[in-house]
Amino acid sequence: MKIRLFVVGGSHPCATVERALEIKGLPYSTIEFPPPMHMAAMKLLFGERTVPGIQIDGEKITGSRAILARLDELVPEPPLMPAEPDEKAAVIAAEAWGDDVLQPLVRRVLWPSFKANPAVMANYSEGSKLPPIPVPVLKLIAPGVTTLEMRANRASEATYADDLRTLPILLDKVDGWIADGVLDGRQFNVADLQIAASLRLLMTFADLAPIFSGRPCASLALRCFPDAPGHAPVGTIPASLLPAA
Ligand SMILES: N[C@@H](CCC(=O)N[C@@H](CS)C(=O)NCC(=O)O)C(=O)O
Numbered sequence: 001m002k003i004r005l006f007v008v009g010g011s012h013p014c015a016t017v018e019r020a021l022e023i024k025g026l027p028y029s030t031i032e033f034p035p036p037m038h039m040a041a042m043k044l045l046f047g048e049r050t051v052p053g054i055q056i057d058g059e060k061i062t063g064s065r066a067i068l069a070r071l072d073e074l075v076p077e078p079p080l081m082p083a084e085p086d087e088k089a090a091v092i093a094a095e096a097w098g099d100d101v102l103q104p105l106v107r108r109v110l111w112p113s114f115k116a117n118p119a120v121m122a123n124y125s126e127g128s129k130l131p132p133i134p135v136p137v138l139k140l141i142a143p144g145v146t147t148l149e150m151r152a153n154r155a156s157e158a159t160y161a162d163d164l165r166t167l168p169i170l171l172d173k174v175d176g177w178i179a180d181g182v183l184d185g186r187q188f189n190v191a192d193l194q195i196a197a198s199l200r201l202l203m204t205f206a207d208l209a210p211i212f213s214g215r216p217c218a219s220l221a222l223r224c225f226p227d228a229p230g231h232a233p234v235g236t237i238p239a240s241l242l243p244a245a
Contacts, residue, residue, distance in 0.1 A: 098194035118142030196224035
């Protein structure tokens, strides 16, 4: 099977797919785009502007959920979806929430943070195959890149404050799924991979450490993604926006 994965460095849905490919033991090559250039490149190649996209023996698929479903069809072992109908329904619901609710929230937190701290953006090219952008250049292009990304992700100062305020409620929801056995089982399922990738990216923000501290969802994220590129030091997110731990 010839697999080519189209990604942006540090992207959480891309990390979801990369982990699924590892679990399935499938070798693949990666084509990486610098944001926001991926939007035009992906539109041209896949007809959709988002990463991840995948080519499997020429078959093109975009969207982390669709890609994981296809991988599970092509390589059934180890399964990423429980067989029992009730368990399966719960995992599908958690995966959809991870994609539709949690994934966009992470972007709406990330881009305003980068807008205010352009140098921090450089930390998120760790592991990238692209040539590093010197920090002075990054500072020069950051206003344009972050404005574009905020627009594409419907992020604003208002959503930034709102998302950070509601984050603990979302983490409670994930902890509830772990307590109910929907997530964090012996083998990772599609919802684990979807949700843990988003949480792991948020956990690279040192400001959010007190909110994650001691939570089962933080252990899940670390178990699923022991290493994640990027680091945002304390002070990246304004203290006034941080919810109480
Ligand atoms: N929810 C989809 C979309 C992924 C997505 O929005 N990816 C971001 C990068 S993390 C992107 O490509 N954004 C560009 C855009 O919104 O046009 C998935 O899981 O594949």
